[in-house]
Amino acid sequence: MKRIVVIGAGFAGLWSALGAARKLDELRIPSDQVEVVTVNASNYHSIRVRNYEKNLDETLVPLSDVLAPAGVNWIEGVVSSVNANKGNVTVSTQTGTKSLEYDRLVIAPGSKLVHPAIPGLAEHAFDVDTYEGARRLQQHMSALSSAPASAGRYTVVVVGAGLTGIEVAAELPSRLRSVVGDRERDVIRVILADRTAKIGQEMGGAQPVIELAMKELGVELMPNVELKTVDGGGVVLGNGGRIDAATVIWCGGMRANPLTEQLPVALDGLGRLPVDAFLRVKTVRGVFAAGDCARLLVDGEHPSVMSCQHSRPMGRYAGHNAVCDLLGLEMLPLRIDWYTTILDLGPWGAVYTEGWDRHLVSQGDQAKHIKQLINCERIYPPRTRVRDDILRAAAPIVQTPPAKRS
Numbered sequence: 001m002k003r004i005v006v007i008g009a010g011f012a013g014l015w016s017a018l019g020a021a022r023k024l025d026e027l028r029i030p031s032d033q034v035e036v037v038t039v040n041a042s043n044y045h046s047i048r049v050r051n052y053e054k055n056l057d058e059t060l061v062p063l064s065d066v067l068a069p070a071g072v073n074w075i076e077g078v079v080s081s082v083n084a085n086k087g088n089v090t091v092s093t094q095t096g097t098k099s100l101e102y103d104r105l106v107i108a109p110g111s112k113l114v115h116p117a118i119p120g121l122a123e124h125a126f127d128v129d130t131y132e133g134a135r136r137l138q139q140h141m142s143a144l145s146s147a148p149a150s151a152g153r154y155t156v157v158v159v160g161a162g163l164t165g166i167e168v169a170a171e172l173p174s175r176l177r178s179v180v181g182d183r184e185r186d187v188i189r190v191i192l193a194d195r196t197a198k199i200g201q202e203m204g205g206a207q208p209v210i211e212l213a214m215k216e217l218g219v220e221l222m223p224n225v226e227l228k229t230v231d232g233g234g235v236v237l238g239n240g241g242r243i244d245a246a247t248v249i250w251c252g253g254m255r256a257n258p259l260t261e262q263l264p265v266a267l268d269g270l271g272r273l274p275v276d277a278f279l280r281v282k283t284v285r286g287v288f289a290a291g292d293c294a295r296l297l298v299d300g301e302h303p304s305v306m307s308c309q310h311s312r313p314m315g316r317y318a319g320h321n322a323v324c325d326l327l328g329l330e331m332l333p334l335r336i337d338w339y340t341t342i343l344d345l346g347p348w349g350a351v352y353t354e355g356w357d358r359h360l361v362s363q364g365d366q367a368k369h370i371k372q373l374i375n376c377e378r379i380y381p382p383r384t385r386v387r388d389d390i391l392r393a394a395a396p397i398v399q400t401p402p403a404k405r406s
C-alpha cells in the first residue's frame with residue numbers, strides 16, 4: 001500500500017487531503033491501495049480567519065464531519081520532525097511517539113504569530129492567532145466587569161495594525177460596550193498602535209476608509225510608536241509614554257511554522273518553503289507544500305500571501321498533484337490571476353479592494369455583506385457529511401473572485 005501524508009488540517013491541509021481523496025476517487029483507486037492520512041494538532045478544522053470575532057461558536061468544524069465521509073484517515077497529533085531523506089515524519093500523540101512513512105508528503109502546518117523579545121509580551125499580551133488564543137481573550141473580556149476597578153480596566157491596546165490588528169480593533173468598542181455597565185460606557189478606550197507612519201498604510205485605496213471607520217467607531221489611532229514593554233497593567237512605548245490597559249492584544253505579524261526549517265532548502269524571509277507551480281518543494285523529491293508555509297508565485301510574478309484566499313487553492317492542487325506524481329500522471333499547475341482584500345471593520349461595515357495595488361471596490365454595508373458570505377459560507381467545507389458534496393468541493397479549480405456587490 002502507498003501512503004500520502006498531509007501535515008495540518010487548516011485551509012491548506014484539509015483541502016490537500018480532500019484534493020488527494022477526490023483524485024483517487026475519480027481514478028477509482030481504493031484506500032487499501034493508496035491511503036491518505038492527515039496529522040493535525042487538534043480534531044478540528046479551525047476557521048482561523050474568524051478568531052477576531054466575538055462569537056467563536058461556529059469556528060470549529062469537526063474533522064470527522066469532513067474527512068470521514070471523504071475516506072481520509074487522520075491522527076490527532078503533532079509532527080515534530082520531517083525526514084525527507086528517509087521519507088518519514090515523527091508524530092507525537094497522547095499515547096506516544098511514532099514514525100509514519102510516506103510515499104508523498106504535503107507540508108501544510110500554517111504559520112504562527114511572531115513574538116519578538118519584548119519584555120512582558122509573551123506573559124501579558126493576548127492574541128487571536130489561534131482558537132485557543134481567541135478563547136482566552138474572550139474569557140478575559142467577559143471577566144473585566146468583575147475585576148477590581150483600575151485605571152485601564154476598559155482600555156484595550158492593539159499593537160500591530162496589519163489586517164488582523166485592524167479587524168480586531170474595529171470589533172472592540174462594541175465588544176467592550178457589551179461587558180461594561182451603562183454608567184461606565186464613557187470609560188471605554190480602544191487604541192490601535194503601530195510603528196508605521198500611517199495606520200493601514202499598506203492598504204492602498206482602503207486606507208482612508210479605514211481611518212474614517214476607526215474615527216466613527218471611536219478607535220484611537222496611534223501611528224509612529226514602538227512597543228517597549230508590556231506588564232499586567234498596560235504598556236510602555238518607545239517614547240517613554242505609558243498607557244494603562246487591562247487588555248493588550250499583540251498582532252505583530254506571522255511567520256511560517258518552524259517545521260519548514262527541517263527541509264534541506266533555502267527558505268524565504270517569512271520562513272516559507274519555495275514551491276513550483278505544481279506545489280512541489282523545490283529540489284526535495286516527493287514533498288509538496290501549501291498554505292502559509294509555502295511561497296508560490298501565484299501569477300508568475302507575485303508571491304502568495306499568507307491568506308486563506310491562497311491557502312485553499314494551494315491545498316486543492318497540492319493534494320491533486322501528490323496523487324498524480326505518485327501514479328505517474330500529469331500534474332496541474334496552479335495559477336491565480338486575481339487578488340482581493342476584504343477587511344472587516346466591525347459594526348461600521350467592511351472594505352473591499354481589488355488588485356495588488358488594492359484599489360477600492362466597495363465599502364460599508366455592501367462590503368460587509370460580502371465579507372460575511374466569505375467568513376460564514378465560502379471558506380467552509382460542505383457540512384452535509386455527504387461524500388460527493390465534499391469531494392466535488394475539492395476539485396483543482398481556482399474559484400472566481402467574491403462578488404463585488406451583494
Ligand SMILES: Cc1cc2nc3c(=O)[nH]c(=O)nc-3n(C[C@H](O)[C@H](O)[C@H](O)COP(=O)(O)OP(=O)(O)OC[C@H]3O[C@@H](n4cnc5c(N)ncnc54)[C@H](O)[C@@H]3O)c2cc1C
Nearest residue numbers: 008010011012041049078079109110291292306307308309
Ligand atoms: C485573526 C485572523 C484573521 C485573518 N483574516 C484573514 C482574511 O480575512 N483573509 C485571508 O485570506 N486570510 C486571513 N487570515 C490568514 C489565514 O487565517 C491564514 O493565512 C490561513 O489560516 C493559512 O492556512 P494554513 O492551512 O496554511 O494554516 P492554518 O489555517 O493555520 O492551519 C494549520 C494547521 O496545522 C496544524 N499544525 C500546526 N503545526 C502542526 C504540527 N507540527 N503537526 C500537526 N499539525 C500542525 C494546526 O493545528 C492547524 O490546524 C487571518 C488570520 C488570522 C489569525
